[in-house]
Amino acid sequence: MLFFKDLDLKGKREFLRVDFNVPLDDKINITDDTRIKAVLPTLNFLLEQKARIIIGSHLGRPKGKKDPQFSLYPVSKKLSQLIPHRITLAPDCIGKEVDLLKQKQGSEEVILLENLRFHPEEKQNDDSFAQELAKGADYYVNDAFAACHRAHASIVAITRFVKKAAAGFLVRQEMDYFSRIIEAPQRPYIAILGGAKVSDKIPVLANLILKANAVLIGGAMSYTFFKAMGFKVGKSLVEEEKQELSLELLKKAGEKGVRIFLPSDHIIAREIKPCIEFQTLTRFPIPEDYMALDIGPETVKKYSEFIKNAKTIFWNGPMGVFEIDEFSHGTAGIAKSVAASDSLSIVGGGDSVAAIKKTGMEKNISHISTGGGASLELIANETLPGIEALSEK
Numbered sequence: 001m002l003f004f005k006d007l008d009l010k011g012k013r014e015f016l017r018v019d020f021n022v023p024l025d026d027k028i029n030i031t032d033d034t035r036i037k038a039v040l041p042t043l044n045f046l047l048e049q050k051a052r053i054i055i056g057s058h059l060g061r062p063k064g065k066k067d068p069q070f071s072l073y074p075v076s077k078k079l080s081q082l083i084p085h086r087i088t089l090a091p092d093c094i095g096k097e098v099d100l101l102k103q104k105q106g107s108e109e110v111i112l113l114e115n116l117r118f119h120p121e122e123k124q125n126d127d128s129f130a131q132e133l134a135k136g137a138d139y140y141v142n143d144a145f146a147a148c149h150r151a152h153a154s155i156v157a158i159t160r161f162v163k164k165a166a167a168g169f170l171v172r173q174e175m176d177y178f179s180r181i182i183e184a185p186q187r188p189y190i191a192i193l194g195g196a197k198v199s200d201k202i203p204v205l206a207n208l209i210l211k212a213n214a215v216l217i218g219g220a221m222s223y224t225f226f227k228a229m230g231f232k233v234g235k236s237l238v239e240e241e242k243q244e245l246s247l248e249l250l251k252k253a254g255e256k257g258v259r260i261f262l263p264s265d266h267i268i269a270r271e272i273k274p275c276i277e278f279q280t281l282t283r284f285p286i287p288e289d290y291m292a293l294d295i296g297p298e299t300v301k302k303y304s305e306f307i308k309n310a311k312t313i314f315w316n317g318p319m320g321v322f323e324i325d326e327f328s329h330g331t332a333g334i335a336k337s338v339a340a341s342d343s344l345s346i347v348g349g350g351d352s353v354a355a356i357k358k359t360g361m362e363k364n365i366s367h368i369s370t371g372g373g374a375s376l377e378l379i380a381n382e383t384l385p386g387i388e389a390l391s392e393k
């Protein structure tokens, strides 16, 4: 995989793919600009080289048609506060008007294309759309790690229509860390998986069974496992159709000698809402009108012991409904233990990252990934379509 710094960038035209898929509030204000700031090292380096930059990104899910709600306008405003150059927001990402803008682009001007997903061809990885996107660009730089698991036109097909395609700082840094886990993890290697759905985490679990020493499971996904094993889980969130698969995974892990741990105590309540009465339960059954919403203190203690002794940690997904104070202690406890460990620690996924940030100890984490879905897919498949496209070029 080429690194963009190794290219002769002086005066060249670059198509820079970024992930500016920032969260917006009701009034379309950006509530967290981390993703914009994450690309600044690459952007600034390109600007220092006097490269002419055309930036492409998606934002939200506009379903393949123009929708002002998903315009990159707020991003263009934010970006113009962060870099001294003029930012021109193009009316679209392809077409005559955009071509004209590219032709007239000044040396101190950065063109930000309008949302790539306003066209259905983006998600279809369509060649002619990709060719249009690449029009006028000498090189392609991918700094959108969080989108690298998508085989979309601006991530994969576009690399066929430029002279060279390379990784930016962010993609390179992410891959450097993940390679250390994938290729030769220092042991013990502990994976912590949480969140709502088992289905999202099945491929990653299947890989971890081969690679990790232990997997610590929390969050709602635990109850699909418990129910499959015949425990009464009350109203807890369960993916009924994934029960058989959960049992198969447990069996496979047993055969490989990998230990999969499930919570030994549970915080239960009747409803998912703040200020509701809750209890700590140390044994099944969970009463019929209750649901488990967090791991209990005993589980935090037990999991923390594993975390303390680990040399490599990968964490994705919250241990409970961390958005509500009463059910946030499990996730916070795990976040503190991961932050306190001396291991190589990689945390991915918005919720786990938010939990780490809440502890104020994020500097202790070796690497906070900018891609939740991408990091899961990378651990599961050991590569990503976007990375493959760069490597093949």
Ligand code: AMP
Binding pocket: 194, 195, 196, 197, 200, 218, 219, 220, 221, 237, 292, 293, 294, 316, 317, 318, 319, 320, 321, 322, 323, 349, 351
């Ligand atoms: P995911 O996107 O699969 O990582 O799931 C994240 C979501 O899972 C968060 O919004 C949590 O509130 C939710 N979650 C975690 N644990 C539970 C639980 N025990 N019951 C219901 N939802 C949960």
